[in-house]
Amino acid sequence: MAEQSDLERPAVDGAAGEEFLRAAFQVLLEEAVRKGTDVAQKVCEWKEPHELRELLDLELRSHGEPAGRLLERCRDIIRYSVKTCHPRFFNQLFSGLDHHALAGRLLTETLNTSQYTYEIAPVFVLMEEVVLAKLRELVGWNSGDGIFCPGGSISNMYAMNVARFQRFPESRQQGSRALPRLVLFASEECHYSIQKGAAFLGIGTDNVVLVRADERGKMIPEELEKEIERVKSEAAWGGSALLSRKHRQLLAGIERADSVAWNPHKMLTVGLQCSAFLLRDDSGLLQRCHGAGAAYLFQPDKFYDVMFDTGDKTVQCGRRVDCLKLWLLWKAVGSEGLEQRVDRAFACTSYLAAEMKRRDGFQLVLEPEFINLCFWFVPPSLRGQQGCTDFGPRLGKVAPAIKERMMKEGSMMVGYQPHGTRPNFFRQIVTSPAVTRADLDFFLDEIERLGCDL
Amino acid sequence: MAEQSDLERPAVDGAAGEEFLRAAFQVLLEEAVRKGTDVAQKVCEWKEPHELRELLDLELRSHGEPAGRLLERCRDIIRYSVKTCHPRFFNQLFSGLDHHALAGRLLTETLNTSQYTYEIAPVFVLMEEVVLAKLRELVGWNSGDGIFCPGGSISNMYAMNVARFQRFPESRQQGSRALPRLVLFASEECHYSIQKGAAFLGIGTDNVVLVRADERGKMIPEELEKEIERVKSEAAWGGSALLSRKHRQLLAGIERADSVAWNPHKMLTVGLQCSAFLLRDDSGLLQRCHGAGAAYLFQPDKFYDVMFDTGDKTVQCGRRVDCLKLWLLWKAVGSEGLEQRVDRAFACTSYLAAEMKRRDGFQLVLEPEFINLCFWFVPPSLRGQQGCTDFGPRLGKVAPAIKERMMKEGSMMVGYQPHGTRPNFFRQIVTSPAVTRADLDFFLDEIERLGCDL
Numbered sequence: 016m017a018e019q020s021d022l023e024r025p026a027v028d029g030a031a032g033e034e035f036l037r038a039a040f041q042v043l044l045e046e047a048v049r050k051g052t053d054v055a056q057k058v059c060e061w062k063e064p065h066e067l068r069e070l071l072d073l074e075l076r077s078h079g080e081p082a083g084r085l086l087e088r089c090r091d092i093i094r095y096s097v098k099t100c101h102p103r104f105f106n107q108l109f110s111g112l113d114h115h116a117l118a119g120r121l122l123t124e125t126l127n128t129s130q131y132t133y134e135i136a137p138v139f140v141l142m143e144e145v146v147l148a149k150l151r152e153l154v155g156w157n158s159g160d161g162i163f164c165p166g167g168s169i170s171n172m173y174a175m176n177v178a179r180f181q182r183f184p185e186s187r188q189q190g191s192r193a194l195p196r197l198v199l200f201a202s203e204e205c206h207y208s209i210q211k212g213a214a215f216l217g218i219g220t221d222n223v224v225l226v227r228a229d230e231r232g233k234m235i236p237e238e239l240e241k242e243i244e245r246v247k248s249e250a251a252w253g254g255s256a257l258l259s260r261k262h263r264q265l266l267a268g269i270e271r272a273d274s275v276a277w278n279p280h281k282m283l284t285v286g287l288q289c290s291a292f293l294l295r296d297d298s299g300l301l302q303r304c305h306g307a308g309a310a311y312l313f314q315p316d317k318f319y320d321v322m323f324d325t326g327d328k329t330v331q332c333g334r335r336v337d338c339l340k341l342w343l344l345w346k347a348v349g350s351e352g353l354e355q356r357v358d359r360a361f362a363c364t365s366y367l368a369a370e371m372k373r374r375d376g377f378q379l380v381l382e383p384e385f386i387n388l389c390f391w392f393v394p395p396s397l398r399g400q401q402g403c404t405d406f407g408p409r410l411g412k413v414a415p416a417i418k419e420r421m422m423k424e425g426s427m428m429v430g431y432q433p434h435g436t437r438p439n440f441f442r443q444i445v446t447s448p449a450v451t452r453a454d455l456d457f458f459l460d461e462i463e464r465l466g467c468d469l
Numbered sequence: 470m471a472e473q474s475d476l477e478r479p480a481v482d483g484a485a486g487e488e489f490l491r492a493a494f495q496v497l498l499e500e501a502v503r504k505g506t507d508v509a510q511k512v513c514e515w516k517e518p519h520e521l522r523e524l525l526d527l528e529l530r531s532h533g534e535p536a537g538r539l540l541e542r543c544r545d546i547i548r549y550s551v552k553t554c555h556p557r558f559f560n561q562l563f564s565g566l567d568h569h570a571l572a573g574r575l576l577t578e579t580l581n582t583s584q585y586t587y588e589i590a591p592v593f594v595l596m597e598e599v600v601l602a603k604l605r606e607l608v609g610w611n612s613g614d615g616i617f618c619p620g621g622s623i624s625n626m627y628a629m630n631v632a633r634f635q636r637f638p639e640s641r642q643q644g645s646r647a648l649p650r651l652v653l654f655a656s657e658e659c660h661y662s663i664q665k666g667a668a669f670l671g672i673g674t675d676n677v678v679l680v681r682a683d684e685r686g687k688m689i690p691e692e693l694e695k696e697i698e699r700v701k702s703e704a705a706w707g708g709s710a711l712l713s714r715k716h717r718q719l720l721a722g723i724e725r726a727d728s729v730a731w732n733p734h735k736m737l738t739v740g741l742q743c744s745a746f747l748l749r750d751d752s753g754l755l756q757r758c759h760g761a762g763a764a765y766l767f768q769p770d771k772f773y774d775v776m777f778d779t780g781d782k783t784v785q786c787g788r789r790v791d792c793l794k795l796w797l798l799w800k801a802v803g804s805e806g807l808e809q810r811v812d813r814a815f816a817c818t819s820y821l822a823a824e825m826k827r828r829d830g831f832q833l834v835l836e837p838e839f840i841n842l843c844f845w846f847v848p849p850s851l852r853g854q855q856g857c858t859d860f861g862p863r864l865g866k867v868a869p870a871i872k873e874r875m876m877k878e879g880s881m882m883v884g885y886q887p888h889g890t891r892p893n894f895f896r897q898i899v900t901s902p903a904v905t906r907a908d909l910d911f912f913l914d915e916i917e918r919l920g921c922d923l
Contacts, residue, residue, distance in 0.1 A: 039572035049483075166786060206786070219646070
């Protein structure tokens with residue numbers, strides 16, 4: 016056959032490939048890491064979708080392109096991407112850059128293996144075990160189980176599915192139709208993944224009973240069952256407070272939960288995604304609930320102890336290695352370094368809250384207890400008009416208008432949202448260890464500057 | 470407060486961080502990329518779990534470690550990890566290294582954003598749209614929808630959930646209990662994620678009807694419904710054959726399916742994970758099925774067209790950017806370059822099958838039709854004894870014994886499995902573009918060498 020003669024040589028040029036990788040790394044280091052974290056540079060360079068399509072030429076064609084053109088493309092991708100590592104990016108929970116965690120991510124990508132068997136991922140099977148045990152220890156459990164999942168929503172689905180299976184093991188074979196009506200109690204302030212999960216798992220969103228929460232979004236513990244569900248249904252980003260001796264009391268009682276979803280990709284700057292589903296059970300429930308024992312992956316007649324083939328605990332088949340980036344960061348800074356980061360995030364929040372009370376026009380939605388700071392900016396034209404009937408609707412237009420201006424200037428990014436009857440307010444979260452007091456002052460000044468004429 | 474004085478300076482040292490990144494990249498390039506793809510180096514360095522634990526010192530402590538020690542750790546991690554990019558690694562569907570795709574992955578990790586809104590991922594929202602449209606075009610659809618998922622198993626769950634929702638929209642609110650009994654027809658040779666998904670989604674594995682397949686593992690199309698389900702339930706790695714004009718007829722009729730799960734992280738060497746769930750529907754079914762409209766992410770009063778905020782189509786919240794690595798590879802080699810890779814994988818398989826027929830002791834389980842080659846190696850002591858009653862059990866011990874030897878020598882890796890009454894056989898898949906005829910000859914010689922005395 017004609018094409019068999021081609022088999023004499025590899026189809027990739029290793030030397031040219033390495034050269035390209037080096038050059039791409041250089042671009043990445045200069046443009047994304049250095050400029051991307053430089054306060055003198057923009058956080059984003061806003062383009063409308065139609066403009067950006069034209070600038071990027073995304074179309075995929077028959078012919079390949081030379082290395083130089085591909086590197087230009089990498090530069091453009093970085094240029095028009097949002098700089099989530101920038102000290103003035105406050106828009107999401109996963110802001111900031113830790114160089115060690117990033118090194119762990121680059122290494123993970125290069126080793127490109129799947130976390131299912133010891134055979135194929137010996138280092139990472141053992142590493143995941145150690146990292147999960149450490150996280151469980153922080154929760155307050157001496158034993159247990161767990162797994163890294165693709166994000167907190169799926170971790171929450173695991174919690175729901177394992178709970179269903181533990182009470183009704185027949186659910187696995189017979190499905191939800193064979194079970195009595197199952198009701199899931201969750202705080203009315205629970206993360207929307209609880210609803211998504213209830214729909215996906217065949218439980219049905221009508222069977223999610225939202226229990227009234229107090230003004231801080233905490234469920235009011237009227238009944239024992241509701242109390243039991245409380246910790247389970249808390250959103251996953253708060254777990255990292257367990258690292259702080261000073262702030263871990265915010266999660267007091269978490270050790271009484273049956274399972275915990277914890278996303279170190281948020282407060283710990285580990286990088287997307289790193290989400291641990293932790294289970295107190297140590298009887299093998301996770302394996303019984305999800306295991307399928309596919310013969311082509313999990314051969315029982317292997318020459319080593321197959322209890323190290325942990326991949327059958329998941330509903331996935333291939334599963335990314337999500338432990339290395341957290342492990343390497345932890346080795347680099349130690350538990351005390353992580354603790355300092357958590358404490359620093361609290362200090363930033365408390366500094367901002369104090370400044371807001373000092374400055375005109377800023378109004379806290381709530382006194383912050385954790386590291387999310389919800390506030391309104393009341394522009395001069397609206398001050399003193401709190402009693403007017405159209406105050407709420409007019410205030411609700413302020414945050415979107417300021418957001419549009421800041422994005423078009425690219426000076427910073429912060430999220431906003433309405434909540435119940437409360438009109439749009441900003442929701443500021445500082446997790447990036449690169450943020451300084453100067454960035455926080457800039458943040459407040461910039462809100463004032465962008466909103467002063469509204 | 471004491472810690473607020475620390476806010477004057479960033480908590481990360483950018484210059485030292487960059488220096489560490491450079492050094493880590495150097496280690497990664499030399500040890501994982503160069504040595505990891507060098508046939509003169511081992512594919513794996515086998516250690517028992519207790520040995521490896523001791524060698525690695527995985528424990529997480531209070532204090533951090535200096536850069537030099539961390540770099541040593543990176544070296545050790547690479548040393549004891551399996552080299553899935555090595556030309557003699559045949560153990561999994563995702564073998565091989567493409568430098569452009571890897572550059573795309575490194576860039577993805579560095580930009581560290583989530584694929585939910587245009588605001589936060591403008592480039593990647595547009596890029597995902599283009600890549601999914603291109604994949605749909607190859608399936609044979611002019612329109613439709615889709616999303617990248619964390620792996621093929623979850624793509625298959627999407628297919629099942631969307632099918633359930635389309636027929637019974639009330640399933641979302643009311644759950645599976647409110648529906649009539651739903652039965653899922655799948656080939657008895659379907660991927661085990663169908664069973665895992667049925668359990669997870671509350672359908673129940675008892676309601677998966679496994680339809681008899683012929684000796685090639687194809688469902689026998691006795692009934693129309695079964696036929697309709699056929700393409701849906703095919704495992705996700707074959708999709709890339711659509712890129713080959715020569716081999717795409719293997720998937721003839723795929724355009725009649727309602728949805729397709731396609732994992733470019735397999736035959737196309739894109740890197741884990743890159744799994745597309747493609748949907749023929751263009752009425753917004755995916756959004757209706759999964760959307761929750763969380764106000765803090767998907768504000769309707771944004772200043773741009775929110776139809777670009779595609780993140781609510783998923784059951785996840787944060788979602789990794791999985792399109793860039795495939796896009797960059799595609800730009801680098803073009804559709805024709807991808808086609809050549811697919812054709813080359815077929816050529817490798819056909820070369821190996823021909824060689825096996827020429828050599829003593831190799832016996833094909835089936836004539837290969839795709840790029841998986843299932844075969845037994847019958848060692849000299851068992852040849853001519855096919856009629857003996859203990860031939861099967863004795864043959865079944867050969868593959869595990871050879872596998873143990875090859876792993877302990879680290880010379881290559883290939884998987885084995887039993888199937889029904891068939892005893893353990895090897896399952897060889899060549900997808901890596903680095904594999905040459907010399908590697909294939911080595912593969913056969915090595916099986917002979919390791920198995921000659923069994």
